Amino acid sequence: MNPTSVCFYKPNEAFGLLTNFARLPIEVEGKVWPTTEHYFQAQKFHDEAYRECIRAAETPREAADLGRSRDVPLRPDWEEIKDDVMRRAIAEKVRQHQSVRDVLLSTGDSLLVEHTPRDSYWGNGGDGSGKNMLGKILMEARSKLRSGEL
Numbered sequence: 729m730n731p732t733s734v735c736f737y738k739p740n741e742a743f744g745l746l747t748n749f750a751r752l753p754i755e756v757e758g759k760v761w762p763t764t765e766h767y768f769q770a771q772k773f774h775d776e777a778y779r780e781c782i783r784a785a786e787t788p789r790e791a792a793d794l795g796r797s798r799d800v801p802l803r804p805d806w807e808e809i810k811d812d813v814m815r816r817a818i819a820e821k822v823r824q825h826q827s828v829r830d831v832l833l834s835t836g837d838s839l840l841v842e843h844t845p846r847d848s849y850w851g852n853g854g855d856g857s858g859k860n861m862l863g864k865i866l867m868e869a870r871s872k873l874r875s876g877e878l
């Protein structure tokens with residue numbers, strides 16, 4: 729039997745705590761990031777001043793726009809490291825927020841899906857053709873949470 733799917737995308741909708749746009753700060757190496765989106769987007773750059781500019785962004789949308797700008801050079805190894813950067817962001821979010829642990833565990837064995845036609849890498853592309861990497865990384869985190877690794 730196919731598992732049920734839990735879809736998420738907008739922070740103010742069901743399972744919204746699972747999106748990177750949810751207003752849940754994480755602390756990484758002594759710095760507080762307003763959302764996992766802020767942290768993820770800033771890691772695209774070696775330029776420390778620009779990373780700080782992203783950290784100071786008022787909203788995750790603004791952080792994403794800054795992270796997608798190519799006015800500042802992208803770190804050359806970004807494609808190789810981006811999944812691990814996302815794993816780190818999600819692991820910290822899970823470790824630091826009981827509410828996220830509760831929501832993740834409440835999903836049981838459901839398939840977690842970032843449902844959006846706007847993203848075919850982190851999301852499912854809207855029609856299931858996308859890679860759904862964010863959903864996969866959240867499911868990895870859920871397994872680790874259950875086994876006590878997280």
Ligand SMILES: Nc1nc(O)c(N)c(N[C@@H]2O[C@H](COP(=O)(O)O)[C@@H](O)[C@H]2O)n1
Pocket residue numbers: 737738739747748749765768792795796842846847850862
């Ligand atoms: N909830 C939500 N709202 C949006 O408007 C989004 N674009 C996303 N997607 C997140 O965007 C990040 C990927 O950014 P890049 O395309 O690599 O710059 C990643 O956190 C997606 O989950 N989510």
